Amino acid sequence: MLKSVFHTSWTVDNLDRSVAFYRDHLGFELVGTRERQGVEIEMVVGFPKADLRIAFLRLPGAPVGISGHHLELIEYRHPRGLRLAIRTCDTGSAHLALETTSIREDYERLSRAGVTIVSEPVTFKGGVAGEVLALYLRDPDGFTIELVQVMPPTAA
Structure with missing residues (x-):
C-alpha cells in the first residue's frame, strides 16, 4: 500500500548551478549530495554505466530524513541527456x-x-x-x- 510522497525529482544540466538557484533564490536548504554509479543505479534508471550526481534539498522547517518530502535534483554525467524544450502545455510537462x-x-x-x-x-x-x-x-x-x-x- 502506498504511504506518502517520498520526494520530487527532475534532471538538471548543472547540479551546482541548480542547487545555488533553489538555495539562494527560493530558500531551500541543501540536505546533502551524493554520487551514484554501479549496477544498482544502472538497473533503476535503465542506463548502462550510469553516473549521477544528486542533491537533496528541503524547505526550512521540513523534517530531515526519510519522513519529509524533499526535492531531488539529478545531474547525469553519463549518459548526458538532451535539453528538451517543453512548454507547460505539452503532455508530460510538470x-x-x-x-x-x-x-x-x-x-x-x-x-x-x-x-x-x-x-x-x-x-x-x-x-x-x-x-x-x-x-x-x-x-x-x-x-x-x-x-x-x-x-x-x-x-x-
Whole structure:
C-alpha cells in the first residue's frame, strides 16, 4: 500500500548551478549530495554505466530524513541527456508549486535577481482554496515553478 510522497525529482544540466538557484533564490536548504554509479543505479534508471550526481534539498522547517518530502535534483554525467524544450502545455510537462506568504515581495526580489518570471502575480477567485495569487517562474533549466499565496478570507 502506498504511504506518502517520498520526494520530487527532475534532471538538471548543472547540479551546482541548480542547487545555488533553489538555495539562494527560493530558500531551500541543501540536505546533502551524493554520487551514484554501479549496477544498482544502472538497473533503476535503465542506463548502462550510469553516473549521477544528486542533491537533496528541503524547505526550512521540513523534517530531515526519510519522513519529509524533499526535492531531488539529478545531474547525469553519463549518459548526458538532451535539453528538451517543453512548454507547460505539452503532455508530460510538470511544475512544482510552492506556497508563499508574500508573493508580491517574492516577485520583486526574484525580478531584481534576474529570475525568468512569466507574469506578475495574478488573482484567482472561487477555487478550492478560496482566493489565491499565483505566478509562474523558470529555473535555470527552464523548469516551471509556481508560487501560490492563499489569501485570508475577507470580512463581509
